[in-house]
Amino acid sequence: MFSAEDKASVLIEALPYIQKFYGKTIVVKYGGNAMVSDTLKEKVMEDIALLKYVGVRPVIIHGGGPEITGFLKKVGKQTSFVSGLRVTDEETVEIAEMVLDGKVNSEIVNLLNHRGVKAVGISGKDAGLIRAKKKLATVYDGDDAKKVDIGYVGEVEEVDTGLLDDLIDHDYIPVIAPIGVDEEGASYNINADYVAAEIAGALHAEKLLLLTDIEGVYKDYHDKDTFISTLHQAEAREYIKTGIIEGGMIPKIEACLKALDAGAVKAHIIDGRLAHSILLEVLTPQGIGTQVVR
Amino acid sequence: MFSAEDKASVLIEALPYIQKFYGKTIVVKYGGNAMVSDTLKEKVMEDIALLKYVGVRPVIIHGGGPEITGFLKKVGKQTSFVSGLRVTDEETVEIAEMVLDGKVNSEIVNLLNHRGVKAVGISGKDAGLIRAKKKLATVYDGDDAKKVDIGYVGEVEEVDTGLLDDLIDHDYIPVIAPIGVDEEGASYNINADYVAAEIAGALHAEKLLLLTDIEGVYKDYHDKDTFISTLHQAEAREYIKTGIIEGGMIPKIEACLKALDAGAVKAHIIDGRLAHSILLEVLTPQGIGTQVVR
Amino acid sequence: MFSAEDKASVLIEALPYIQKFYGKTIVVKYGGNAMVSDTLKEKVMEDIALLKYVGVRPVIIHGGGPEITGFLKKVGKQTSFVSGLRVTDEETVEIAEMVLDGKVNSEIVNLLNHRGVKAVGISGKDAGLIRAKKKLATVYDGDDAKKVDIGYVGEVEEVDTGLLDDLIDHDYIPVIAPIGVDEEGASYNINADYVAAEIAGALHAEKLLLLTDIEGVYKDYHDKDTFISTLHQAEAREYIKTGIIEGGMIPKIEACLKALDAGAVKAHIIDGRLAHSILLEVLTPQGIGTQVVR
Amino acid sequence: MFSAEDKASVLIEALPYIQKFYGKTIVVKYGGNAMVSDTLKEKVMEDIALLKYVGVRPVIIHGGGPEITGFLKKVGKQTSFVSGLRVTDEETVEIAEMVLDGKVNSEIVNLLNHRGVKAVGISGKDAGLIRAKKKLATVYDGDDAKKVDIGYVGEVEEVDTGLLDDLIDHDYIPVIAPIGVDEEGASYNINADYVAAEIAGALHAEKLLLLTDIEGVYKDYHDKDTFISTLHQAEAREYIKTGIIEGGMIPKIEACLKALDAGAVKAHIIDGRLAHSILLEVLTPQGIGTQVVR
Amino acid sequence: MFSAEDKASVLIEALPYIQKFYGKTIVVKYGGNAMVSDTLKEKVMEDIALLKYVGVRPVIIHGGGPEITGFLKKVGKQTSFVSGLRVTDEETVEIAEMVLDGKVNSEIVNLLNHRGVKAVGISGKDAGLIRAKKKLATVYDGDDAKKVDIGYVGEVEEVDTGLLDDLIDHDYIPVIAPIGVDEEGASYNINADYVAAEIAGALHAEKLLLLTDIEGVYKDYHDKDTFISTLHQAEAREYIKTGIIEGGMIPKIEACLKALDAGAVKAHIIDGRLAHSILLEVLTPQGIGTQVVR
């Protein structure tokens, strides 16, 4: 399809990016459509393996909400949500962990290993990676905000990167299920975007890539010309306050801000529906999606 | 309860054993009643943590048959067995993996970490640890033996200890779910005793400890005085042939023989129903159960 | 004597202590009755070997006053003391060094090695471990304090832990004779408690254990109920000033304070007349004697 | 020019090759037109830098015959050849070394460093890399072959890869001028193809790439359809004997055979006149030129 | 010639110096008569090899002005000087580099290797060792100072010691030609004294030894009794200002001051015309020449 010379020019074009990210850690939050479509899944795995082969150190955090919902249905367990958070009793968190750690995670590991890299699936429980604490849901009753206990939904209290460092140093790709554990040993299901943000920060990652089902941030969603390629921290906070960033985009941007605060260099919201979006973002001059920078 | 002097004498008595096993790898197959009873579970975890603290390098392989059966029932899936092996279609192996890797494994990891060691849960998929192949069931029709395909039940084809070596060298305790993967990436549920045997062999472990629900081997089960403390390989093979070892004891002894053939130094069948059986076996002069030696 | 279960429970009880002191340095000042009685000597050696086997890094400093006195008598040399310090001419220090380094030290090394550890006997001369300077005796004439030169009695000027670090890193147990050397190369006999304190400090030891012939500190020696388990630095200094701590206990407590000042974490006065006192102190919840803490 | 998707597919296509050659040594003999044309020179440098960035360990050996001839002319020195070898008196070898080491070599180093890699120029003199001995020219007088001394033209006697290993291990790209030194310290100019072959062998290189001014080997040069992609050692020797391989191609093929004999895995004759020929050979499925294999 | 006892006493006398400079870096600027005379050249090489063998880490920077002039004459190129600096067009710098890197440098490397050490010839281009920038000549027209562009004459902008550190750590002796390269990749000829000074500083060398054709500094050159053995920085600057140090001595002293400013411990001007002057300076109590100290 391409002439030899064409291929060479594409490879050469990638050279400065390969050079720039050699030996750097890039944390990928994998979720959304890119995880649902088998075709896209293939391409994400190819991208991650390629990054590894050109010297990047990828770390994957995955979600799995739809798969959990599907499995809960299978066992005849009702799911209810409070302010977008799943009410999670002990049986629910047990099933969530089984689905995330025993199914979604191990499938990603398997697909990566099949491409010749060495992936290792872990959860936040392994070697105390993620210390969690309970996260209360916020419910609004008119103007009143109330905190409601919805069970084993957690947030990250502390990240101990010891195991990640050891795995990365030995050339493994860690694939992380977003489960944490509290001081008493209870398990919590945690939002994967935030886990990815905390881990990207703790590893001082060069990039956090959030694979989402949108193209990025617009000043006005009705006008495609208002796409924002780069957002500075202050701007991002301002846009949230003034409502330019709203709805489901808020937690995504907050995860980006958290990653920067915690130590990551850059955070990107990229469109996981686009084939090879990771590769395009990291290894070509295009750059896609919206990046949040200091 | 004990005087200070009493305590000292117990600790001192353990000294030569601590010395002997310092830096040595001991593989524990954890299963049976020791995994069902919460009290016994506590004691196994204490034993493993203690071994780690006195310089032993423990590696855990666990089973989980009853938990799988329970979960299959929960999702309304019928289980049938052929010659003692579970007929395992794609849905069944998926659920088996979820239960083993996402529930049983992570619970063990959690309990160990709670005791201050650093456990890491892995399955045979991680970094290509266990390459599996399909295992056919043998069915007897009169004198005729027939091989029957019962789905995703596997046996170990090859063990790549790279990840285990790296984890052990960095002072982690690997906790392994008995799942393997074939060349095409399909998952298989494998008998945990055999996985433990193969891994003990590949790691050239000092000991394989199979926690079982029996005291060990008797020449005559009706006569408690015929207990066998030590079995040489040749004897063991002879006893199987002559029917002295029979029934459920056969696969246990075969796992021991496999471990020795593959490189382990000794293999023990010990009674997991006895509290602290691991500790008693490894750190006291008592020695319990039946050991199989070269 | 003990049931298997009893033994397990003692070993398990030791677990948190083994865990706590794994890889930590514990400096033992060995002297007094524990060195005179052959039975006690055995038990001290067992304790030290056990500590080594469970991952502690022991360092031994020994005294030897009575043996020196005995040998001086043997060669017909009179010993006199000024304010509790031996008047030490050149011949005396030569004999002291021979006894300490060539007899007491090598016997301890021998006993330890016999238990399967690797002990190495050194003195403060080796690789410049202890730089000493002359210590003058203080003599009181009524209210007047006078400094008197009593020869080759020294105090620690500087500790160079290079050799100790190298030996400890290679898993040896250093056994140290309390001899130092000044800039001109002259040898000095130094009080072993102080040597132990300085070395515990320089190594940032987790504990200094002073084996003594008393149970510890009492507020009132006539009332056994006034035993003090824990003394804070400030308290200790206060008690010396107010006379609650008096006589032979003063230099012991001062050694403890010196160790803390120089960098050790804790210092303990324990009763060497009690069998396995080291083990009891380090590996059981009893805790014996008086500890001095920050 | 290319769509994002196109670029991704080219990069993905390169993945298995990147994976295959990761950490492997590839020795490039750089010469001919690829060294004369400034455009081709640029592309060779880009290719080598890219290889380095994707984890290959490149080693460069360069020639410089035309530049030497040019400079000899400049200083008014006549050049004569015997059987294709330059008659090389002391002044000539001195000038050859100046041109090779002080001009050609340092220019290559400079161009590579400009692309962000760390190249280090060395000659066979550095740290005793190439021990040389005199090579006599063979002159035919009718059927008689006579050996003629033509001065400081050498051949490789021994390669000491110590310096190369140290440089490669520290991520430098060695750029080697084909100068050797004999036991007495006299300098020799050596054919760069043979130097490359010997070094590829001594380093057990994965590939030797000889950049030439031809496309490769044909069974019949007049029939483009007779191109030979792969030559086995035995075939190659046979073709030389039978005259299928003739003229200037003989020494090229002999260098390939020498490399294999000395320990290299494969040797390739590739067309340096084609832009990015190195990249195409190493990182694409095309594969160009003729490879000589075991 | 010497009795055994005499020899021993000389070797013993060197002991404290060997001890003092063990593992220390000594930078030698090699030039002047010591480079012209074959006898002196031999002795310099012996001295450097001896230093290496007694544990010193020598680094050599060489000049080559006379050889460059000779070669320019050979190719019929006129040389002109402005304020003592050679006017250096592109052809001139190319020839200078060839002579320095391809002739002078490789001869020194060869002579050192012949003495059993491992020398490696490099220039400032290798691995980006010396980043240069253009140096303008200063021309005085009456009292007016004017800056004149004389081509590719450079000064050191930055030294990257990475390659030197790696070579020195692997026991090589780096031999450096005073060529630098600017951001665009253009080559510059740089005064070797200054290159030596900058490198001595960047390496925090124990000593910089400038081999010159004078004995050192005199307060009054007509009175041999006014020889100055030690000059403090402030004095040196004062003497330049007051004209005590004048003419060709000024740049030498300035190089010494530059070395100290950049991080070297001491800088020495020693008489390269004296056989074994390096050895005498470093390994005997004589000490020769003038040293500049903080």
Added chain:
Amino acid sequence: MFSAEDKASVLIEALPYIQKFYGKTIVVKYGGNAMVSDTLKEKVMEDIALLKYVGVRPVIIHGGGPEITGFLKKVGKQTSFVSGLRVTDEETVEIAEMVLDGKVNSEIVNLLNHRGVKAVGISGKDAGLIRAKKKLATVYDGDDAKKVDIGYVGEVEEVDTGLLDDLIDHDYIPVIAPIGVDEEGASYNINADYVAAEIAGALHAEKLLLLTDIEGVYKDYHDKDTFISTLHQAEAREYIKTGIIEGGMIPKIEACLKALDAGAVKAHIIDGRLAHSILLEVLTPQGIGTQVVR
């Protein structure tokens, strides 16, 4: 006394020897007059320190017979000898150890450290260095040879060089007292020549130097012209058999043969009465004494 040029020529003359023995182990048996005379003692210490500074790895074994005899007299203990071996009861071996380890050894350590090296005094007890067994004396009654038990006189059964390797690798000079220990922990006094021979062998030392009170071996002691510089093993054995080597020279030569058999490269008998004999032997072309070679 010597001109600068003279000094340089002596240092240069030593160069090939420094080069040859760089990083090599040389074992010195120190005893005889060289230990009695304070002047000679000084010079031996200077020689050893110098060897260390030029990269040699010296290991010292010392004797101490006269000092032991002196001290036994001091404590009123009679000494008797059987066939040249001291009858050694428990009290005698205790005193021997005190003198050797606590006095002679620590004095050597002290003198070496004073010259800026790092010496560490050890005995054969440390870390199990020398496993000894009882050596019986041979008594001749006419033609009958009888074995007589003379107490704690030992011979080397096994050498464990672990501690020596660790010390040497960390740049310490081990100084070894010739005391060994048997399986039961009993101490033995061992002939220092033999200890040195065994250790030189076990360390595969480049040289064993036995400092003696004779010049070396003569074919005829009355004719100075019959001095033997080099003895091959076979010759040495022949000369002992034929009586050319006789009396006190026999055990010296046997120690040399033992060293070669056990793995040392060369063994030398040199005259310790000659100042700086070690230095002359190792670092000058003279070579003194008699060497025994393969």
